[in-house]
Amino acid sequence: PELQYPQRLNCAIELLDKMVTSGSAGKPALIHRSMSWTYAELLDKVNRIAAVLREDMHLVPGNRVLLRGANHPMLAAAILAVWKAGCIAVPTMPLLRAPELSVIIDKAQINAALCAACLKDELELAREQSPVLGQVVYYQDAGHDSLEQLMQSKSGSFEATDTCAEDVCLIAFTSGTTGKPKGAMHFHRDILAVCDTFPRSILQSRPEDVFIGTPPLAFTFGLGGLLLFPLRVGASTVLLEKLTPETLMQAIEEFRPTVCFTAPTFYRQMAPLASRHDISSLKKTVSAGEALPVATRESWQRATDIAMVDGIGSTEMLHIFISASGNTIRPGATGKPVPGYRACVLDEDGNPAGPGVVGRLAVKGPTGCRYLSDPRQADYVYDGWNLTGDAYEIDADGYFWYRARTDDMIISAGYNIAGPEVEDALLKHPAVAECAVIGVPDEERGQIVKAFVVLKQGIASDDEMTKQLQAFVKQSIAPYKYPRAVEYRTSLPRTETGKLQRFKLRQGIV
Template sequence: MEPNSSPNTPAAAADASARVPGAHTDTFTRDHLPPPGQWPELLLDDPLVRYPERLNCGYELLDRTIAERGPDRPALRSGDGEVWSYGELRETVDRVAHTLTGELGVAPGNRVLLRGPTTPWLAACWLAVMKAGAVAVTVLAQARAPELATICSLARVGHALCDARSTGDLRAAGVQGLRITEFGGDGPGDLTRLAAARSGPYPAVDTAADEVALIAFTSGTTGRPKDCMHLHRDVLAVADTFSREVLRPSPDDVFAGSPPLGFTFGLGGLLLFPLRAGASTLLLEQAGPGQLLPALARHRVSVLFTAPTAYRTMLGQLAGHDLSALRRCVSAGENLPAATWHAWHEATGLRIINGIGATELLHIFISAADDAIRPGTVGVPVPGWQARVVDERGDELPDGEPGLLAVRGPVGCRYLADPRQSEYVRHGWNLTGDTFVREPDGYFRYVARADDMIISSGYNIAGPEVEEALLRHPEVAEAAVVGRADELRGQIVVAHVVLTEGSVQTADALRAHMKASLAPHKCPRVFVFEQALPRTATGKLQRFLLREDAPWGLS
């Protein structure tokens, strides 16, 4: 922790950032941090997250782990069976870091865009950017040219490392001055060739713990993605709180999952957490439910990260797949319905670890594991974090009363030059935009996104509650509930439903099912049967498209 600073004072945290000399010669990210008065309070005095003033997270995740556990343990696995040991991974990372700071001219603090499917090479590039003291901007392989152009403009990106198979949209973005270096191709300037010509250890740049390591863009469930800056110490803090204290991995674990590395859920679950624990991770280019199940069996995966929808989809495909090695299942990204939790537990004997996280806070901050799990709730604050439920003024509400979720911990929201900083951070707390209830026993229960509350004839109706009731019907595969403007009632409840294959249900039949379990005012007045629901590339439901009555798969 920085000397002479209070861990709970936002101004102190920001002043400390200014006091500690940085290694960045390109100071764009530091220059565009929010003003001190808009920082959230940071809880940095907990022994779990007490770090020295100077650290490089790439060194800590790779070199430090090798020093503690040796270079011969498996680190990265690919879907085709290739395995990189920790020693082999470090050799590749160091070669790439030499190339970045040599031939490619990347300076500390420069932003480097990373793009491609989830592969060991993408992971190695991320670690190399960390060790080189640059700032990683990892984007989804599915991002299109206009999105890429916007990201590069906001983050002032000058360099890109891109899988040779994913360069089309990036080149089409037409970013002026962007130097694109491919990897995995066969051209003379390919990164794999350039790096092969380099050798020797790469001494990690001596970054300050509070220098920016990465810029993560929100996944766009509201249609307005934002850019979040995270520090070198933040990268370690999420591993040393949620992963170490709740997930509790062992060095023999094999991690896998569906979220890509451009999604902070995937960055943590598939790279930061396994490396911090000395474990290995399976990186799959295709990781939908149909690809996950055979991969879990083949590679003896023990820790799984994916979204609630994937767990529900896999339930109908479990037959013939050996999941005996699986011991930990983590769900985040959207609300986990209690019905899905119980169905998975009944089918596999495994208890899903539910969690809520945010790109603004890097990873999960409320969760529970093992006997502490209570289906239908998210859990309790992760060690090192605090949470409460507040009203619009920031005053804490009594247990049982719904309100806005406020969180603080070792990581906080820092938007890059974005006026929405003052909306997310209020009174020193991060307001996630979720409506929650804190139960008398201290458990937090999700109600809805704050903008997903439906007000009909004076009643407040939480869309996820109606969705859970719909999902209890055996022939409902997916459901999304939104409000639609109505002259008489203000809003009416509209249910968008995907049925299981071969099912034939009518609105009247589903309405009868709903009235058996919900008060009449909560029952949908309109049912829309869909072939699929609109989701982001990371699997999150985009309710805003349904609220806007966009032409999405109506049938």
């Protein structure tokens, strides 16, 4: 792909102003319930917010602006406005509490914030701990001095800051399931580079597309899939908050999107609902955030006949860098490096491993990891290669197969066992709705494989079921991998983005 960008570059102009002048002005850009903003309307809002940032909040290029709100056109406009004003956007997950916000505010030295009024309390608490945060302007039912009110006195035109392609415009914080959250910095050109790789070569997005999905815009999976990718091609995007598998199905029926972005657990729960909804508008469904089990891909495709695209991405790389589509998909494998990216698997000595050897995944491309002042930079980046925390294996045809997070590998009686492989086997059993597999300490074997299982409704969790599940795993994968312990749960701990929190099960926190 052609990934040359001019030296002076403001990504908001490329994503918005240029779309307005090149024929998309009257097209719906953002849709939310009964509300819809065309590209021209979105540009008007963005310009007004940018003027508030510059004129009323006195922010200057390089200032860091914390953003806080559920997926909504106002949040999308706020992000673009921060870029247009030459500032740095620091989006935060809606569910974060004051102590977590405080860590981000201090670490990124946040100057100001734009925040949905309903999320005010935690931010005000955080501000008491972190006085570096100056002005906060609230939006959506925020009353006096709200962002909307300040916007009213602005003209709707705004001269963008003349930023350079390598100016930082986004600090994306990792979810921080292990240790302190890390801030990944991204440039203006990175925002365009993710639009010009995965969506172009794998999704082949077009102006006719309508995007929908669950990931928060504060998570780069959602930022790309639900804002950047649609704008880059002049398509439309449906922004909704607090979606459940049921309400997402309803929204697909109502808004008739063509592309859906969500996590595997959603597809698993949506598949059984498919017969009750008309979701025939959907052409492609993208799964990321964690590995896509073969059983999940199959149940979704059997129920809907809609193509499913798996892809691994990360906050550090900004978006998806290994994926596959169409008839190049190999179920169970994530795919091959997205054109523009290179990937390899490293053995214990840090050398490229041959086919069939499990090692650490490394990736290099137009986007890549630059942590905001973090000593761990050297542990994760070497010579432009980004070392992930994932154990992968490449097959003879160059397909990348996910095995586990490196810290989730189970070693039992000398065998290396990847939890997700056992999960995949369990999910094929008709009684299993969700499951998580971890290693728990065992005197004799070092660790044993333990499965936490959520059964489908109305199925009894008894010893008989446990024996059935164990026998089922033994006959589908190498018998030594079967779960020697099985515990039944009604739900499993997950992040706001649908990732299983195995560490919580391991530490007995839940």
